[in-house]
Amino acid sequence: MESPDFSKGLVPAIAQDAETGEVLMVAYMNDQAWEETLRTGRAVYWSRRRGLWRKGEESGNHQDVVEIRIDCDLDTILLRVHQHGGAACHTGFRSCFHRRRDGDGWQVVGEPLFDPAKVYGKESR
Amino acid sequence: MESPDFSKGLVPAIAQDAETGEVLMVAYMNDQAWEETLRTGRAVYWSRRRGLWRKGEESGNHQDVVEIRIDCDLDTILLRVHQHGGAACHTGFRSCFHRRRDGDGWQVVGEPLFDPAKVYGKESR
Numbered sequence: 001m002e003s004p005d006f007s008k009g010l011v012p013a014i015a016q017d018a019e020t021g022e023v024l025m026v027a028y029m030n031d032q033a034w035e036e037t038l039r040t041g042r043a044v045y046w047s048r049r050r051g052l053w054r055k056g057e058e059s060g061n062h063q064d065v066v067e068i069r070i071d072c073d074l075d076t077i078l079l080r081v082h083q084h085g086g087a088a089c090h091t092g093f094r095s096c097f098h099r100r101r102d103g104d105g106w107q108v109v110g111e112p113l114f115d116p117a118k119v120y121g122k123e124s125r
Numbered sequence: 126m127e128s129p130d131f132s133k134g135l136v137p138a139i140a141q142d143a144e145t146g147e148v149l150m151v152a153y154m155n156d157q158a159w160e161e162t163l164r165t166g167r168a169v170y171w172s173r174r175r176g177l178w179r180k181g182e183e184s185g186n187h188q189d190v191v192e193i194r195i196d197c198d199l200d201t202i203l204l205r206v207h208q209h210g211g212a213a214c215h216t217g218f219r220s221c222f223h224r225r226r227d228g229d230g231w232q233v234v235g236e237p238l239f240d241p242a243k244v245y246g247k248e249s250r
Contacts (some may be wrong), residue, residue, distance in 0.1 A: 020146070021141075023141060023148065025196070026137060026201045038226075063224050068225070069225055070226070072214055076221075079234070096198075097194035100192060105196060111151065
């Protein structure tokens with residue numbers, strides 16, 4: 001069995017909405033996050049700041065893993081997920097990629113689905 | 126104008142098919158690749174091995190950029206692209222993510238669209 005190649009460090013993991021194909025976020029995994037994701041069927045990432053990051057543990061916006069893909073070099077993971085609570089981004093938007101290039105700047109696409117101040121404590125994200 | 130944050134090094138860039146939403150590949154950009162992508166409207170990446178990487182320069186499978194998104198932390202880029210030649214992956218598959226987790230292993234999804242040996246010289250990819 002080939003596993004993701006963690007020999008060079010953390011591996012990026014894309015979370016994509018399994019129903020719509022929307023790219024929701026990118027985070028990172030180490031072997032521990034990878035194993036727990038496989039075991040539990042929920043997306044678990046590794047954050048340099050806070051360590052093992054069980055996505056949605058605080059906000060409730062966890063991600064059920066529908067399908068896992070790996071790229072040709074075994075160094076990027078693609079999770080197709082069911083996003084609970086509607087929003088993956090800590091800003092309250094459905095996707096972390098809610099800004100679109102427009103001329104020399106960025107245009108916000110869509111509306112936030114929740115108020116981060118009501119969901120998270122001030123020290124966490 | 127906020128640009129991607131290259132202060133911590135290379136930034137991952139996801140190429141997503143603009144028509145189907147399929148995630149095609151992930152590569153990396155530095156500021157030079159970013160500026161050339163903006164200027165030319167074609168995806169340009171940075172490869173540690175070969176430097177500035179104008180995707181498709183050798184294979185013809187270049188990517189016209191339809192839309193650019195940036196994530197909330199300004200450290201991941203999402204390109205929605207039109208993929209020329211049908212395949213983004215150097216293996217000949219449409220997507221680099223052509224392996225799906227199946228039990229303890231991986232199952233190949235789909236078929237290669239070209240024979241890499243006929244498209245690339247032996248030293249390049």
